Amino acid sequence: xxHEDEHEHDEDPKLFTLTEAERTRRELEPxxxxxxxxxRKLQPLxxxxxxxxxxxxxxxGIVVPYEHAARLRxxxxxxAETLRASLERIQSTGCVVKDLDTGLLDFPAIVNxxxxxxxxxxxxxxxxxxxxxxxxxxxxxxxxxxDTGPENPIQ
Numbered sequence: 132x133x134h135e136d137e138h139e140h141d142e143d144p145k146l147f148t149l150t151e152a153e154r155t156r157r158e159l160e161p162x163x164x165x166x167x168x169x170x171r172k173l174q175p176l177x178x179x180x181x182x183x184x185x186x187x188x189x190x191x192g193i194v195v196p197y198e199h200a201a202r203l204r205x206x207x208x209x210x211a212e213t214l215r216a217s218l219e220r221i222q223s224t225g226c227v228v229k230d231l232d233t234g235l236l237d238f239p240a241i242v243n244x245x246x247x248x249x250x251x252x253x254x255x256x257x258x259x260x261x262x263x264x265x266x267x268x269x270x271x272x273x274x275x276x277x278d279t280g281p282e283n284p285i286q
Contacts, residue, residue, distance in 0.1 A: 144239045145225030149274065152238035152249045153258050155224050163234050163253060166217035169210050170231055176207040235268060242274075249274070 147155065180203050187195055221228055221236070227248070229235040234253025239246065242261050250271050251258045260271040 146246075147225065147238040147240050147249060149240070149249065149258065152240065152251075155226060155238065156236065156251055156258055159221050159224065159226060159236070160253070162217050162220050163228075163236065166214055166221070166228075167231060167234055167253070169214045169217065173207065173210045173214060176203055176210065179203055180207060229268070239264075 180200070183196075183200055183203070218228060218231075225239065227237040227239070229237050229250075236251050237248035238251070238258070240249050240261065241247070245263065247261045247263055249258045250260045250262055250268065252268075259274055261274055262268070262270040262272065
């Protein structure tokens with residue numbers, strides 16, 4: 132019975148109030164920054180390991196730099212685990228990582244009786260936008276109609 136309750140919970144996403152989303156955003160911002168930095172460090176290691184594997188496969192009898200390859204693999208696996216843990220921490224709150232490269236997070240919510248996402252991107256001072264779940268970043272609308280953004284503030 133407990134297993135069924137857990138399964139039901141997984142199907143219903145957490146819905147955030149704006150206050151809850153903002154509080155969660157503040158808590159998650161350092162975790163998101165760590166995930167972005169870790170992902171950036173991971174990319175060159177993945178590239179180097181792929182290049183090494185391709186060289187070994189195409190050249191057959193080359194001398195494999197085992198120590199270097201083992202160190203690369205160790206570093207890559209350590210970073211991958213750190214990234215996985217960071218993403219798991221973010222997603223465990225009910226928040227959705229939409230774009231790790233730009234630091235884009237969505238928070239499921241209800242606005243005007245419609246399921247939407249509060250939308251926030253790293254560098255923005257607070258959550259000011261939302262979009263329908265089928266729209267994405269390009270469909271962002273201000274939560275408060277009078278909020279035209281920092282580049283065009285209302286006096």
